[in-house]
Amino acid sequence: MSGAYPSVTGSFSAFLCSCVGEESGIEALTSTFADFRKRHLAPRNAKGDNNFCTAQIRNRNLTDHGSCKQRNTFIFSDEDVVINVCRTGGSHYPDKQHNNLYKSNDLFNLTECSWTNKPEEPPNCSYTADMKTRFIILACIKKLPVHFQKSVPN
Template identity: 35%
Template sequence: MRIQFVSLLLALLCATVLSLPEDGNPRYRKFINQHVIGRMSADRCDAVIRSRDITMTDSNECKETNTFILATTKLIKPICGRAGQPYGHLTKSLQPFSIIVCTLRNQGATRPNCQYRGQARTRRIAIACNSGYPVHFDRDIAHFEN
């Protein structure tokens, strides 16, 4: 009986999570998969990129560079609103984020042979937003205090 209750509770929780508005936005989900991670060290690029199936769009080629933002969606999504400012056609974060920039070491490689060098940085980030959701990571921006 207890297992059935837990199973029912998990099913309800999954249904609630799946019905959230952002679930209907595939570009936002892709952004999260490719760029958002709570914790990560610079030496984990190969493993994380492999486990998340990150490659060049519509290809088996290794992505040249991929940046991971070390934060939650609760901190990143507000950049598209009050926590961001216009930056050309993009939006720039008001606050810097810890990021890991993964750069391909073996040019021209294809999955699963992608090998990356990771570098930890603290930078503001520039993203594209669509209907209040981050949908594209464009670049990191060095931020210097005056």
């Protein structure tokens, strides 16, 4: 399933997410699915290479409090499949600090983008890509993903 989204041109079916250390505490609780989509949705047929990471993070103005964002992970899948992780496509993931985490039942293709640590400032940040296939763990509110917690190999 493909659909056009008003904040991004073209058809999309991939999610982008930066997880470890991106959000914590109140920020994670106040995120919405719209925020998740803005940060994490990417074109379905995109090639998740270095140029892709740099362009997507730049075009979406994704920063870390005005500095280059350290990491961002793109999950390539139809939106409905990712939403379903919070419903029947995932299982509750036990965590001592959060009770709203769900681990996907299926593997997802991911591209993890990492800042190159060059002396840059937004919007001129550059990134390297690392493609993987892993399970995803999402924070869900009202059966919708609002935060990408992490990915795991099994």
